[in-house]
Amino acid sequence: MLEIEINIEMPTDTKGTNPVLNQVVEDCGVSCHTINRDTFAGNITSFKTNDDINTIILNFEVHQDFTLNLTNPRGIKRTFNAIYNFADHCNLQCPIFKSPKNIEANKLHVCIPNTNTSFSMSFKANTRIKGMIISSDFEALIQQNFCDKNSIPKPYVNALNGMYADILQKKDFSIQMKNLVEKSIHNQQTGLEKRMSLEAHCKELTSLAISTLGKVSKTLAKSETNINQNVRFKVNQAATYIEEHYAENHTQEELAKKVGLNLTTLASSFKKIHGVTLNKYKLKIRLEKAKTYLISTEEPVVSEAANLVGFNNVGYFIKKFKVEFQKYPTEVASK
Template identity: 25%
Template sequence: MKIPSIEPLLPIGPVGTINGFNNTEVRTVPVLLQEYEKCRISEAAPMTIQGEFGTVVRQVIAYDIIIVWYYIVNLERDYLLRLQVESDTFYLNLTLEGRTTLFYATQRLPIQVGRFHLLRVPAGSHDSLWEKGSYRMLQVQIRQDIVAALFPEKKFKGRWPIPIMEKVPTRFADVSVGIPVGATFQVNRILSNEQEGMKARILKESAAKEMMLLCFDLLHDYALTTKAVSRSQLERFEEVAVYIGNHLDIDITVPHLCEKFHISRTRLYDGFQRMYGESVHEYIISQRIEKAKLLLQEDKAVSQVAMMVGFNKTSSFIRAFKQKTGTTPAAFKLQ
């Protein structure tokens, strides 16, 4: 895929403006500024846009069926940003930092750290209000035929091709989902600058495509298991799942989750069983083991990994790991 000739995410003006700002108020340079150099991604093409609104930094790498975009957005005030694309396309959007709610015409699009969604974006310009703050997003732009092949049931709102009256961005199954541990590992590989040249391109392409498939599988499962769950319930359980994923190194109890998220034990158990196919306790264990697999691949000691994923005793960790994977942590490290 070729990098589009227009900038996909562009600041256009403060709240209440009609024509946006003059070009003289914006500085655009094809480099990373010094303060963002530590965020450099090897083999990615950089662009920095600065103005009275703040700073938008993007880096992009184009591959055969996908384009990987990494955005760092720092806004000094509430501002309108324009999402613009040359042709109907799809974005797998992972929010790594920040939280707000965007509105594209009648479509509500929550943006929250630790979640992802698959967005169908019609050709043209789509303006939305972003609240003052800092955001980091990793986006994978995917060819339409690839999405059609992987999601033949077309769970998007509306039809495809998109009629004129439906020319607004829409989410697959109208959900955002917690980023799985395996996908987080691939995100870190994409954002790394430890390798250079062709080796870096190949490693990042592999990581981006594996991350895409992991997220697609999870979205497909959600579409099948959340039909009877209301949007408010869905968002509540997703918040619980994100919290669990961010606190795997501490003791997480059901009473603590119920108190923190103001939800009854019965509803919490029932919701997790319907959405994830296992009890909340089993879900916590599963997430601990998935994170442990990644840490073991980094050649960390078994006892160290046990503590890092919330087990007070190494023996308990080994027993839980073997129950979930069929092998011991030590044997897994040797694979």
């Protein structure tokens, strides 16, 4: 089961109070968070369908810059993320992207990162935010809707194999998409009627978002199709091995031997599929694991966190942690 955690970072208002979600109403599994502060006013509605599709509906105005963090606390990989942005543009930041991605207005944006990761959406002051964010465990979603693995369409197999791990696909709103998003944002129903209406819209929007898979640029398609399925399978085996043995100090040569590829093929194919080098991938996994330890442990020790994930040099660990998360380990541990 995938759970999306919402965390808002923004300045305090003129009264010195923290603009937190100050009113929450639960109605048949639909949570409506109402915010009314000098800097931020509006609603965030969230719910989960019976097949674990998470939906967040945004409808608010903001008067100062702020960041909306969406985390994946259960560590699920290959999370299907569809962002329907109906108002002003914003920036999407994710560790798999080399730089923030522009989320344009009146467009659908789709991404399926190949690792457990978190997203940050940055909004500028004096903007109107209206839209929907749909997230689900893509592998589970596919398995629930196809009886036989052999019947899964190729674009979905490609997505599961990491072809779109570092790609943010976008598509102009169709009339159908626009109407569904509008109806969801401005839904005035209550109780079970509202729940069923929103769930129906969510599933239809999920279907429309999934249909965009495979519609990538010709350059990307040509680059990816040059990797045969056997090599792709072994590259993903290497990624899985790194994720399961992140604390071990195995060499790239040893890893290549384990999956049955020469180092050159593994390194070049890994970069094409996962968007980063083997070393950077391993570093990201280690740092994510260390962050999880620091957050979940009652009295965490930074040196223990470094040692648990395979760092022999605590100073180097602290330096890389700060670069990755823009915070020192002690800052994370103190929360």
